[in-house]
Amino acid sequence: xxxxxxxxxxxxxxxxxxxxxxxxxxxxxxxxxxxxxxxxxxxxxxxxxxxxxxxxxxxxxxxxxxxxxxxxxxxxxxxxxxxxxxxxxxxxxxxxxxxxxxxxxxxxxxxxxxxxxxxxxxxxxxxxxxxxxxxxxxxxxxxxxxxxxxxxxxxxxxxxxxxxxxxxxxxxxxxxxxxxxxxxxxxxxxxxxxxxxxxxxxxxxxxxxxxxxxxxxxxxxxxxxxxxxxxxxxxxxxxxxxxxxxxxxxxxxxxxxxxxxxxxxxxxxxxxxxxxxxxxxxxxxxxxxxxxxxxxxxxxxxxxxxxxx
Amino acid sequence: xxxxxxxxxxxxxxxxxxxxxxxxxxxxxxxxxxxxxxxxxxxxxxxxxxxxxxxxxxxxxxxxxxxxxxxxxxxxxxxxxxxxxxxxxxxxxxxxxxxxxxxxxxxxxxxxxxxxxxxxxxxxxxxxxxxxxxxxxxxxxxxxxxxxxxxxxxxxxxxxxxxxxxxxxxxxxx
Amino acid sequence: xxxxxxxxxxxxxxxxxxxxxxxxxxxxxxxxxxxxxxxxxxxxxxxxxxxxxxxxxxxxxxxxxxxxxxxxxxxxxxxxxxxxxxxxxxxxxxxxxxxxxxxxxxxxxxxxxxxxxxxxxxxxxxxxxxxxxxxxxxxxxxxxxxxxxxxxxxxxxxxxxxxxxxxxxxxxxxxxxxxxxxxxxxxxxxxxxxxxxxxxxxxxxxxxxxxxxxxxxxxxxxxxxxxxxxxxxxxxxxxxxxxxxxxxxxxxxxxxxxxxxxxxxxxxxxxxxxxxxxxxxxxxxxxxxxxxxxxxxxxxxxxxxxxxxxxxxxxxxxxxxxxxxxxxxxxxxxxxxxxxxxxxxxxxxxxxxxxxxxxxxxxxxxxxxxxxxxxxxxxxxxxxxxxxxxxxx
Numbered sequence: 001x002x003x004x005x006x007x008x009x010x011x012x013x014x015x016x017x018x019x020x021x022x023x024x025x026x027x028x029x030x031x032x033x034x035x036x037x038x039x040x041x042x043x044x045x046x047x048x049x050x051x052x053x054x055x056x057x058x059x060x061x062x063x064x065x066x067x068x069x070x071x072x073x074x075x076x077x078x079x080x081x082x083x084x085x086x087x088x089x090x091x092x093x094x095x096x097x098x099x100x101x102x103x104x105x106x107x108x109x110x111x112x113x114x115x116x117x118x119x120x121x122x123x124x125x126x127x128x129x130x131x132x133x134x135x136x137x138x139x140x141x142x143x144x145x146x147x148x149x150x151x152x153x154x155x156x157x158x159x160x161x162x163x164x165x166x167x168x169x170x171x172x173x174x175x176x177x178x179x180x181x182x183x184x185x186x187x188x189x190x191x192x193x194x195x196x197x198x199x200x201x202x203x204x205x206x207x208x209x210x211x212x213x214x215x216x217x218x219x220x221x222x223x224x225x226x227x228x229x230x231x232x233x234x235x236x237x238x239x240x241x242x243x244x245x246x247x248x249x250x251x252x253x254x255x256x257x258x259x260x261x262x263x264x265x266x267x268x269x270x271x272x273x274x275x276x277x278x279x280x281x282x283x284x285x286x287x288x289x290x291x292x293x294x295x296x297x298x299x300x301x302x303x304x305x306x307x308x309x
Numbered sequence: 310x311x312x313x314x315x316x317x318x319x320x321x322x323x324x325x326x327x328x329x330x331x332x333x334x335x336x337x338x339x340x341x342x343x344x345x346x347x348x349x350x351x352x353x354x355x356x357x358x359x360x361x362x363x364x365x366x367x368x369x370x371x372x373x374x375x376x377x378x379x380x381x382x383x384x385x386x387x388x389x390x391x392x393x394x395x396x397x398x399x400x401x402x403x404x405x406x407x408x409x410x411x412x413x414x415x416x417x418x419x420x421x422x423x424x425x426x427x428x429x430x431x432x433x434x435x436x437x438x439x440x441x442x443x444x445x446x447x448x449x450x451x452x453x454x455x456x457x458x459x460x461x462x463x464x465x466x467x468x469x470x471x472x473x474x475x476x477x478x479x480x481x482x483x
Numbered sequence: 484x485x486x487x488x489x490x491x492x493x494x495x496x497x498x499x500x501x502x503x504x505x506x507x508x509x510x511x512x513x514x515x516x517x518x519x520x521x522x523x524x525x526x527x528x529x530x531x532x533x534x535x536x537x538x539x540x541x542x543x544x545x546x547x548x549x550x551x552x553x554x555x556x557x558x559x560x561x562x563x564x565x566x567x568x569x570x571x572x573x574x575x576x577x578x579x580x581x582x583x584x585x586x587x588x589x590x591x592x593x594x595x596x597x598x599x600x601x602x603x604x605x606x607x608x609x610x611x612x613x614x615x616x617x618x619x620x621x622x623x624x625x626x627x628x629x630x631x632x633x634x635x636x637x638x639x640x641x642x643x644x645x646x647x648x649x650x651x652x653x654x655x656x657x658x659x660x661x662x663x664x665x666x667x668x669x670x671x672x673x674x675x676x677x678x679x680x681x682x683x684x685x686x687x688x689x690x691x692x693x694x695x696x697x698x699x700x701x702x703x704x705x706x707x708x709x710x711x712x713x714x715x716x717x718x719x720x721x722x723x724x725x726x727x728x729x730x731x732x733x734x735x736x737x738x739x740x741x742x743x744x745x746x747x748x749x750x751x752x753x754x755x756x757x758x759x760x761x762x763x764x765x766x767x768x769x770x771x772x773x774x775x776x777x778x779x780x781x782x783x784x785x786x787x788x789x790x791x792x793x794x795x796x797x798x799x800x801x802x803x804x805x806x807x808x809x810x811x812x813x814x815x816x817x818x819x820x821x822x823x824x825x826x827x828x829x830x831x832x833x834x835x836x837x838x839x840x841x842x843x844x845x846x847x848x849x850x851x852x853x854x855x856x857x858x859x860x861x862x863x864x865x866x867x868x869x870x871x872x873x874x875x876x
Contacts, residue, residue: 039614129495133514133830200608201680208502209606209834211495274680276608278831279517281683312719337719338783362713363700364785365794365811398796400783405719407783430700430819434811456527467535 010098016084020092024232025049027264031235034268049232053225061221066127075122076219076226082114083233090240091169091250103163109150112237115230116142116196119205122227123215134214137205137279141195144286145202149192151294152185155301156245165244173249185297186246188290193238194267195286197231201274202282239263312337315360315406322358323410326351337406345412349422352399352410356427361403363424366434368442369396370470371413395419395442395469414444423448441468495830497837499528505602510837514830522825524818537808542568542777545805546640552810554635555598558584558591559788560810561640563795566721567784568642571777571799578723578765580644585723586657586760587630587639588786589753593664594623595789596746596753599838600671603743606834607684612674619667626660629653644770654761661754668750675743685739689824689836692737699819703791704749707733708741715787722786727759739835776803788813 011017028049036043063072089097089104089111097104116138123135156178157163160171172178179186195202206214213219216227243250243259250256277285316339320330329342343351355361373393392415399410414421423446424431435446436455443466454461466472495514499507507528513521533552537545549564550557562584569575576584597620604612624634631637631647639645649657675681691701696709706713710733716724717731732748734741779801786793791813798807821836828836 039611040618041614204831207608210831212502272611275684277680278829367796367809369798369807429698433815433818456530
């Protein structure tokens with residue numbers, strides 16, 4: 001009885017559900033505000049992300065002509081659900097993950113990809129040209145950053161000799177921060193996260209000056225709100241993963257807040273530093289540079305483990 | 310002076326085609342009156358000699374003096390033996406030198422050959438001329454509407470003097 | 484779904500309403516994957532019938548009408564017009580007036596180029612540069628407001644001279660503003676020529692050789708970036724340019740990067756010319772008398788707008804109103820370059836290519852006053868009013 005209640009709480013309130021949604025919105029605010037300040041703008045007020053979501057939820061959801069209706073409604077739900085589920089396996093807010101098993105790292109990474117795949121499908125589902133071009137770009141980008149991102153998260157896993165996020169977290173906590181020993185992996189992971197979240201300069205899939213809003217052009221109201229929430233949640237989870245793996249693990253809520261916020265500042269800075277990359281440049285960058293670096297990192301780690309220990 | 314020599318070159322180039330030439334030395338300007346069938350050759354001569362660039366094509370409406378209310382734009386009215394005409398100005402520039410090729414086409418034969426085969430950039434100017442003055446340009450690559458709205462009636466040419474916006478005096482309908 | 488299957492071509496429409504366009508225009512890019520294989524343009528969405536309207540207004544009224552052709556280069560339209568009319572009338576504005584005209588024109592060029600820098604950067608997804616350049620643009624907007632009281636339509640020109648004088652206080656303010664802007668422009672120059680991601684979007688993109696630029700009729704900075712040596716301020720100096728010559732800026736790159744570099748270098752040239760004029764500002768009257776009826780005749784007036792050569796043809800019948808005013812704006816010339824150069828590029832380059840010529844839709848679309856009605860009818864103001872009354876009854 002008690003465990004069931006706890007499970008439900010874990011799903012709905014903390015770390016999944018409400019807490020994550022609120023925290024995601026807060027991080028969206030921090031991100032927007034920081035980018036605005038870097039760009040010498042005033043930026044939004046603290047409740048702006050929430051206001052956006054509320055406004056979108058209150059709006060009529062238009063199902064455009066020519067889409068598969070069920071899919072159109074289901075995809076945003078699936079996207080948010082996947083992102084929220086992923087939260088159960090990461091050491092959210094410094095607490096032990098709600099669920100943990102050997103291999104949950106891989107599951108988490110795939111749950112995080114599900115959001116992107118849902119967006120791609122959502123774009124391909126409509127007959128709008130901007131959406132279709134956007135969907136192609138979303139999926140193209142998915143295939144380019146996913147491998148380097150995975151490789152970058154694997155090397156700490158290999159060091160910790162575990163596929164379990166909680167164990168890696170403990171291992172990194174007890175050792176020198178990996179950001180110092182494996183800076184390449186850290187960089188690839190962080191930039192990979194930006195690609196995953198389609199933040200500038202990797203925002204070609206939703207380049208507004210070319211294809212309006214990319215895959216989500218036809219979405220309005222509830223669907224759009226869910227996709228945006230999904231992205232916010234993914235931002236938090238992604239930052240948590242990178243912090244847990246490279247910034248010496250997350251042992252308590254304070255560490256969680258400080259480390260993820262520090263990462264967010266870096267991410268916001270990177271966002272305002274560059275011009276948007278074309279999709280072919282993104283792919284080129286990831287496969288020519290990201291994947292090679294990630295691979296080199298992994299090989300080095302394996303070599304280290306086999307030979308030097 | 311280079312603009313002076315440019316004008317002299319133009320004068321020599323266009324001598325075989327011109328009906329009349331008017332030179333304004335202080336403005337470095339040369340006006341050449343051409344007949345419509347000489348236009349293409351004249352432009353070709355300029356183009357082959359790489360003289361300047363086509364700066365603009367301007368239309369000027371010269372409606373026949375109208376007496377009475379039954380006038381319409383189709384050119385059937387001829388008062389005092391004078392026909393309604395559209396004057397078309399092809400303005401070429403090189404440095405300060407300005408060369409104007411002037412052609413007059415009557416409403417009844419408002420036709421000109423295209424110069425797009427020589428000067429590709431002329432297409433937008435020619436389309437504008439077609440829409441605004443109803444001068445048919447033969448052989449111009451694209452004849453789609455450029456500026457006027459899609460529902461604009463055929464045969465109404467807004468920059469002709471007879472077209473008074475707000476009423477339909479020049480329209481062929483009504 | 485059918486539409487996509489039945490036609491081989493996949494057309495991406497940009498406009499009339501599209502985030503890349505700040506003004507309405509319509510472009511259709513036929514794409515194969517991400518590669519553009521065809522392009523076409525349709526204009527006319529902001530047609531206001533200014534050429535026709537000008538025939539119905541007095542010579543003085545037309546200054547204000549023509550100034551409203553464009554919100555960015557308003558002064559240069561009025562300058563082309565008043566210079567033409569003054570020539571027809573056989574008068575010329577006093578030297579001080581010409582100098583003030585030129586100062587305003589160059590300030591306007593600065594404001595236009597900075598605006599363009601921001602828009603072009605935004606099209607390339609470089610919003611930080613966009614925000615910074617627009618912030619700095621406020622400086623020059625403030626200067627224009629200081630001179631004329633207006634940020635957009637300065638109305639500096641009158642027939643035979645200018646309205647506003649520059650006293651030492653204003654001149655000092657302008658100098659201070661220019662010092663700040665010059666420093667910032669050095670920074671932008673550095674960003675544009677050294678930032679790797681930005682270079683990846685501009686270098687070699689939209690390549691246009693000199694021959695192409697000439698054949699396609701490019702003008703202004705777009706042409707000069709392809710090393711076409713053409714600038715009306717130098718070829719046929721007007722206003723105060725004979726006394727304060729500018730230097731011709733060209734670049735032989737021919738790509739988007741060259742267009743950035745040319746425009747930024749022109750900014751430095753503008754700063755220099757304004758300072759030179761302020762240092763040697765001629766003394767004297769601001770206006771001369773221009774008759775109400777302009778003698779019959781015709782004149783071709785050409786000036787260098789921020790976007791290139793602006794062409795005015797003015798014909799007078801000796802009356803109070805012009806017989807015909809033909810305006811050919813620089814943006815119209817440059818469209819041809821976009822449509823031809825687009826083919827073979829990636830879809831992602833299109834917004835930057837479009838922005839690269841610094842298009843101004845309002846400038847293009849000026850000829851016809853449209854009374855949109857149902858079917859093929861003209862609606863007069865009276866009809867429209869009546870319709871409105873009926874509709875809401």
